[in-house]
Every structure is written in C-alpha cells, then in structure tokens.
Amino acid sequence: MAKNISVKLSVHSLVCFAAEHEIQDGPLTFEEACAHVSGQKLQGPEAHPMKSDRAPGDVQISDLPIRRLEPTSAKVEQFADILLQHPVNFDEGLFANMYKLCYEGKYGQLPPPFCLAKSPNCPFTIQFVILPSPAPEDADPNVNYHHIIKHVYLHRNKQNARDCVAMCYGDPMRFEWGNSARHGLAALNHMLDRMGGRQLRHWIIKPRYEKKLTLDQEQRAKGYLYIKQHGPRCNNKNQFMEWTDEQIHTPGGILENWPEAKVKEALHNHMKGRQNAKTLEFWPFTFKTFVPWFMDLVLAKMLPSMRQNSITWIGRTRTGKSLGSKIVLFMQSKFEIEAASRSDIIPSIVTAKHLDFFKAEPLTRFKPGVFDDGLLQRMDASFLKAFLNPSVT
Structure with a gap:
C-alpha cells in the first residue's frame, strides 16, 4: 500500500510507484474527491488565510493528483513544492509568525523553506500543509x-515551468486533473483538508446556495463601542483612513472584516458629535453640591416651573454657572425618566456653544440641553427654534 512505502523515497518516486502499480485502496482517491465536491462552490483565493491545527488525517501525499514538474517552457498557473522529512522544529511560535506574515501577504519574509526560492513577477498565494514525519535513519x-x-497559486497568470521549478526548495510537482481545472482544484482542496496537520489555507469549499452571514447584534455592539472608545478624534492627517485600514485587517481584531465604509462613517459621526452638540451621560455633582442658602432661596423656587421655562444664568466668569446648569439638567433628566418609568434610557444632557448645533441632536424632555459659554447676542433668532422647541419624545 502507498502509505507503507518507505519515506526515504522522493515524492516523484512515491507517486509514480503508486500509479504504476494501480494502488487505489487509500481512503480517498482523486476521482472520489471530485465526486464529493460536485455541486459545491469553490471560493477563493481568500485575502487572508484560514488557520487550523489538527491531528494528521487519512489522506497521504501519494493520494494527491500530482506528477513531477519538468523544467520546460510549458506554462503553468499553479504548482506544488513538497519536502519530505524536512528537519525543522515547527513549534507554535513559528506557526503563529507564519500566519501573521501570510495574513499580511508578506510571503517573501517567511523563513526558508516556507518562502519561495525565487519570487514570481505576478501576484500569488501559498497554501501550507505541515505534517509530522518519522525521522530518517541518520536523523539528528x-x-x-x-x-x-506548499500549493502555489499564481492568480490565473501563467509562468514557464522552468521558472516555477526554480521557485521550489523541494520536489516541484504539477497537478494532473485534465481540462476541468476549477473542479480539480476544488477536489484538491478537499483532499488537503483531509490531510490534517497544521494548515494555512486560502480556498473554501461551501454549498452553492447558502444564507448570507452577517454580524450578530453582540458583535455589532462591541464594534461600535470600540470605535467610540478607541477611534481617532480628528481627521486632519488622514487618521480615519489609516486607523480603519489597520483595524479591519488586524487578525482577530474586534473590527476584523468590517466594511471599511461603515467604520469610517461611524468615525465621522462621532467627530460631528464633538464638533456640534455634545452628549454627557455622566456628571459627578448633584443638588447637594449647592450651598444651602442658594438651594433653598433661589433654586427651590425655580424648579416647579422647569417644564415651562428655561434658566438663564448671568454673572461673572468662573463662578459656577456651567456647573449649576448641568446639575439642574441632569436632575431634570433623571426626574422625567423616572416619572415616565423608562428603564431603557439613562440620564443625559446635551451641551453646545452655538444654538444651531442642537439641530444635529434634537432635545427631548429626557435629554435637555444647555447653551454653555456662547455669545447669544451674535446669533440669529432663527437658531432659537432648535433650542427652544424640543421634541416630545
């Protein structure tokens, strides 16, 4: 049987021996793999590899549809580079570093023999399958x-077989699947998946028709909160574009694979909120902050009419006018929320230095607003509408 042949044989000898002796009693032949993927869809190559670490599977190298690639002028668009019994301490650190470099498309920075001996002059991706092997007789x-x-795909570009052989560290192999290359590629990926071991893969076999996957509510909530807490505050030096590009391509990141337009729109919305009206959801001061005489003689007489009237503070600077306004409005927000038995919202207020900014976020009785440190005498009367005509809800 092919799986019992001595590993001292080269890949070419191993495959040819199996073909010449018609050894087809393995767990999966190429024809069976073709039948298995019939009616399914091959998706890829994906921009980022999929990482897996499993026990070795039941498919052997000799089961693959490969033959030796001769250094001729024939054109190929994909080939394999196979090394048997290669001495390498392949630990988790090396595997993680390979995944990071492949994720970023930096195949040239992979250590030999995982990189190509010579880079092609066209785009390419590499799939890896690394399997533990028995040590040779003279092993260290x-x-x-x-x-x-290593499965090298040249993205439909064709290279001379001679150049492809020069790219290999091990045995260069071509794929033998006739005229149906797409179907054969799907079958090959099914066989690679059955080989197990440590893998970095760019091709996915999936049902031809399936429900479109979307982010669930929890993932969206985490993503928007992350943008709000960690996103750049301004865009004067292209920060939005650079930060978004980094976040959506960070392996395992909260915003990985998010649509770029959605992230940038959220950043712009937060920036507009800071430029226009600003929402406060926390304020550390309460009515107890006021001195007793002010609370009893002044504020207590104003509070009963807060639903019908506004408060205008006039006086010297840095005497607590902004502080007093925010305290009163937070208490009003809390009162209105409790009176309406609204458990879905929290006390909050809106503050701005220009009345027109309140158009960006209409005021409500649950979220009142404060016009803070602005020059009212320089503003047009039409701006008052957004401030003095809050919505009911």
Missing part, C-alpha cells in the same frame, strides 16, 4: 522532522 535526535506541502 535534537530536531523534529516534517513533511511540508
């Missing part, structure tokens, strides 16, 4: 040995 006891399978 301090080194682990692995089979390394």
